[in-house]
Structure formats: structure tokens, C-alpha cells
Amino acid sequence: xxxxxxxxxxxxxxxxxxxxxxxxxxxxxxxxxxxxxxxxxxxxxxxxxxxxxxxxxxxxxxxxxxxxxxxxxxxxxxxxxxxxxxxxxxxxxxxxxxxxxxxxxxxxxxxxxxxxxxxxxxxxxxxxxxxxxxxxxxxxxxxxxxxxxxxxxxxxxxxxxxxxxxxxxxxxxxxxxxxxxxxxxxxxxxxxxxxxxxxxxxxxxxxxxxxxxxxxxxxxxxxxxxxxxxxxxxxxxxxxxxxxxxxxxxxxxxxxxxxxxxxxxxxxxxxxxxxxxxxxxxxxxxxxxxxxxxxxxxxxxxxxxxxxxxxxxxxxxxxxxxxxxxxxxxxxxxxxxxxxxxxxxxxxxxxxxxxxxxx
Numbered sequence: 107x108x109x110x111x112x113x114x115x116x117x118x119x120x121x122x123x124x125x126x127x128x129x130x131x132x133x134x135x136x137x138x139x140x141x142x143x144x145x146x147x148x149x150x151x152x153x154x155x156x157x158x159x160x161x162x163x164x165x166x167x168x169x170x171x172x173x174x175x176x177x178x179x180x181x182x183x184x185x186x187x188x189x190x191x192x193x194x195x196x197x198x199x200x201x202x203x204x205x206x207x208x209x210x211x212x213x214x215x216x217x218x219x220x221x222x223x224x225x226x227x228x229x230x231x232x233x234x235x236x237x238x239x240x241x242x243x244x245x246x247x248x249x250x251x252x253x254x255x256x257x258x259x260x261x262x263x264x265x266x267x268x269x270x271x272x273x274x275x276x277x278x279x280x281x282x283x284x285x286x287x288x289x290x291x292x293x294x295x296x297x298x299x300x301x302x303x304x305x306x307x308x309x310x311x312x313x314x315x316x317x318x319x320x321x322x323x324x325x326x327x328x329x330x331x332x333x334x335x336x337x338x339x340x341x342x343x344x345x346x347x348x349x350x351x352x353x354x355x356x357x358x359x360x361x362x363x364x365x366x367x368x369x370x371x372x373x374x375x376x377x378x379x380x381x382x383x384x385x386x387x388x389x390x391x392x393x394x395x396x397x398x399x400x401x402x403x404x405x406x407x408x409x410x411x412x413x414x415x416x417x418x419x420x421x422x423x424x425x426x427x428x429x430x431x432x433x434x435x436x437x438x439x440x441x442x443x444x445x446x447x448x449x450x451x452x453x454x455x456x457x458x459x460x461x462x463x464x465x
Contacts, residue, residue: 123132128321128341131196133343136352139192143184143356151360151367154178162369163224177365180222181444182373185353186215190393192349201342203387206253207380208346213246214292214379233371233428243289243379250383251284259338265389267396267461270333287391294401295378297408297428301440304430306358307448308400309377310351311455315397317347323388332462335389343387350380363441386424397458399449404428 118449121309154160160176197204221233254260255278261343262280263273274282299305322328324341354377360366370378378401395402408431414423425435433443 121297128324128344131345132317132321132348135192135348137194138195139188139349139352140356141352142191143189143353143361145182145369146184146187147356147360150181150184151178154180154367159226161370162229162231163313174365174368177368178451179226179368180219180370181357181361181367182215182218182369182371182376185357185369185373186211186376188353188356189349192352196349197265197342197345199341202253202257203339203465204342204346206250206341207383207387208252210246210288210383211376211380214243215376217242217246218296218373218375220377221302221371239264239375240289243375244285246379247288247382248281250288250386254284254386255260261391263335265335267390267392268464278408283391284386287301287386287394288379290405291382291385291394291398291401292337292375292379294398294405295381296371296374298401298404298430300428301373301430301434301444302363303358303361304444304447305369305374305377306354306361307444308398308451309381310354310358311448312381312394312398312401313350313354314348314459315385315393315455316381316388317344317351319393319462320344320347320384320388322462323390334462337388340388343384347384350377353412362398363444396461397455399454400447404430407432411456421443435451 118310119222155178158176159178161174161179189211193204193208199205200435217234217239221239222231224233255262262276262278264276264280264283264285266272266274295305295309296310319334320340320343321332322332322336323337324339324344325335329336355371357373361369381398382394385391405428408427410423411427414421424432426432430443430447446449
């Protein structure tokens, strides 16, 4: 039976036996996605420039950003293409988890695309309303949560880092919890995507961390030894995480300062939502707060700024939100803000991996 493109060949040709190994396929997935983005990227940039599909800049944003107006946007379409193509090549497509990840990536990407297109057509930074985006995001997240709860081997039990015996069972209350994780992650990444290369770095680090966790969760022996939940089929999630890492590294080739292309909401909403789903699948939802600390910080800064502004009648906590703009206003150059945020993200990723031994 034809169930995917490369994986079956490990039974046909002895020298392709390496396709049995998740580690090999994860590396192959990452390299394939990277090469697809790097090869297609220049052509896409030229095509977007020709059709004047460029970035719309906020009128109240930092003055240094006005030069970014017109830079090609919606590059997330290329990221999603590379991720999907690589997944089709390297994963075992009999896995329902793989199809769910592909589906949620494309669905959240479609929400972002609608938002981007509306901004470009109106030539302002207001796309879909917050209500419209939330309704669609919640609908997609509900579908994921319901699917997992109805799938054998998945339940509403939470895994809390640092606590060996504390595993509360939310039962059906797990559904709104999963929605909160997925929708929150999607919007947090979207808020972070405000400087050249800023979002891509932490996404690569977060996806790499979850690549390791999904590999461990998919191995019953290792999962038992490290006292983390065993998740049947999570091994194929590892390969999909590899595709995310490769596609985002490839995109960073063009998105680093000064950016030749931006991912747009089509990329940030999709990647954030996908990382949220991966955390839910691997039962490491709370860990996303740690490894994705940059995203959390950016989202919290906006919430605090808006709340404080309303409570005090116009006063602000930060010079500007999201948080990365605060440092720009303080005089930090854009590359310095980006690299320092990357450094913090790497440290948080290492701390997250350390929890494997702190149970």
C-alpha cells in the first residue's frame, strides 16, 4: 500500500535501511526543508516584489521601521510549503498525528494569509479583527483537542515539570486548556514577529527542543526511564519538528537583518499554533512557557501595557509594546535586540532540556 514517499523504501532496498530510523529521517526532513526554502526563496522574493506584495508598517511604530515599508511579505507561505513537502517525503503518513500537524499548520496559515491579504489590500496594518481571528483559531484548536481526547492513548492528564507524582486529570476540561495553549502560542509568536529574524531564532530553538522531547516521548523505554509520559506515535512528530527547524533556518537566510522578506501572519500564526499543538501532543504544555519564554514575555508585555494604559488613563509601563520595541526606544540597534533575544531563548531551551533529569 502506498502510504508515503520515502519511508517504505527501507523494506525494499537494504542500503536504504537507514529510513527506519527516526533520527535519520528527522535530519533528512530538516535538510530538505532548508534546501527548498533557500532554492525557492530568491524566486519568491522577486515574484512578490513584481506584484508589490509588501509589508505594511504601523503608523505609531518606531520611526526606524518606516524603511521596511514595501519589503516583500507573506513569506510564511514558503515556510509552510517546505514543511509540508518535507513531511510528505520523510514521515510515515500512516500516522494520524502527522496529518493533524499538517492540517493545523495549513489552517492557521490560512487565517494568517487572510489577515495579510486584507492588510495589503487596505494598505494599513489592520487586517482581520481580533474577534475574527480568535474565533477561527479557537475552532482549529478545539478540533485538535477533541481529536486527541478521542484518540486511544491520549487523555486529559497533565504532566507538570519538577513534580514526579503530581499528575492532575482534567478530563474534558483538558479541551479548553489545550485551546488556551494552542491559541496562546499562535498569538504570542505573532506578536514576537516584529524585527528582522526575531521570531525565527526562538522558533528554531523551541522546535529543536520539542524535537528532542517528542523523540523521547515516542520511545517507551526512554520515556519510562526519564519519567515522562509515553506517547504512541510521537516519533513521527520528531520528523515534523525537523521540518520546522529546517524551513525556519532556510527562511532566516533571507529574513536576517536587513530582511529581504517577512513571514507575515501566514507564517507566525501557523508556526506558533503548530508549536502549541506539538506541546499538547507530547504532554509538555507547561514546558512551552519555559522554552518559549521569549514569546511569553512578548505577549505578557502587550497585556500589561494595554491593561495598565486603561487603568491609569494613558500611562505606560514600557516605552512601547511588544517588549522588543521597548529596547528599540531605549536606543538599542535592531540587530542587538534580536541577537540578545536569541541568546535568552537558547538559555531557556537548555533549561527546558535540563528538566528531563529534574523530575
